[in-house]
Amino acid sequence: MITTDGLKKYYTMGDVEVRALNGVSIQIEKGEFVGLMGPSGSGKSTLLHMIGLLDRPTSGGIFIDDKDVNSLSDEQRTMFRLNKLGYVFQDYALIPELTVLENVCLCSMVRGEDILDYTTKGMNILNIIGLSERTGHLQRELSGGQQQRVAIARAMVSRPDILFADEPCANLDSVNSRMVLDLCKKINTEMNQTIVMVSHEDWHREYFDKVIYLKDGVVDSIIEM
Ligand SMILES: Nc1ncnc2c1ncn2[C@@H]1O[C@H](COP(=O)(O)OP(=O)(O)OP(=O)(O)O)[C@@H](O)[C@H]1O
Numbered sequence: 492m493i494t495t496d497g498l499k500k501y502y503t504m505g506d507v508e509v510r511a512l513n514g515v516s517i518q519i520e521k522g523e524f525v526g527l528m529g530p531s532g533s534g535k536s537t538l539l540h541m542i543g544l545l546d547r548p549t550s551g552g553i554f555i556d557d558k559d560v561n562s563l564s565d566e567q568r569t570m571f572r573l574n575k576l577g578y579v580f581q582d583y584a585l586i587p588e589l590t591v592l593e594n595v596c597l598c599s600m601v602r603g604e605d606i607l608d609y610t611t612k613g614m615n616i617l618n619i620i621g622l623s624e625r626t627g628h629l630q631r632e633l634s635g636g637q638q639q640r641v642a643i644a645r646a647m648v649s650r651p652d653i654l655f656a657d658e659p660c661a662n663l664d665s666v667n668s669r670m671v672l673d674l675c676k677k678i679n680t681e682m683n684q685t686i687v688m689v690s691h692e693d694w695h696r697e698y699f700d701k702v703i704y705l706k707d708g709v710v711d712s713i714i715e716m
Pocket residue numbers: 502503504509510511529530531532533534535536537538691
């Protein structure tokens with residue numbers, strides 16, 4: 492589903508060149524729950540941003556469903572992201588003035604879709620995610636774990652082909668982290684959802700089908716769990 496070929500991302504900071512990715516070739520299959528792991532600064536978030544089309548590489552290929560996504564224009568990449576990809580970040584990025592249901596449906600609301608259609612879709616995903624009794628709550632009335640689950644619901648409502656998660660448990664205690672990971676595992680197995688997650692917690696490995704370890708911008712090892 493995702494293939495990279497010799498992917499490089501170099502940043503220039505004044506006179507210094509930072510080689511965040513230095514030739515990464517990986518494959519991620521449909522339906523896999525993949526962990527990107529490795530020490531701080533090894534390039535995990537950079538790799539997620541490249542394959543999630545949030546940034547462009549310096550060189551190397553990225554193919555999603557055999558499509559050469561590097562060759563897409565900025566506008567085509569935006570459409571590709573909107574139609575096929577979902578994202579969850581560590582800071583939830585919910586809008587505090589909106590209810591849970593409104594946050595989940597925000598994209599559909601902005602697009603001017605039919606209110607009955609998107610409300611039904613929003614309720615369905617909140618049911619799956621176990622927050623159907625919280626639809627009218629505001630962000631401040633939810634725990635950190637619940638806020639992250641709303642963010643997952645918002646990412647999942649459009650049924651993306653791939654869900655990208657960058658350290659979604661970074662701000663959560665172990666109980667809430669487990670709830671979020673259990674949820675990700677559930678949507679991975681029950682909805683055959685492909686998930687790529689950056690993590691630096693060793694115990695998260697038990698949730699992944701495959702772990703890609705990075706070190707100094709290259710693949711150190713790939714372990715099928
Ligand atoms: N926008 C940027 N400009 C310059 N250097 C950057 C930029 N983004 C990342 N880097 C550098 O690239 C390297 C890889 O960073 P990245 O954030 O991908 O690592 P990481 O493995 O996700 O780290 P962490 O676990 O600490 O989040 C680091 O040396 C980082 O300082």
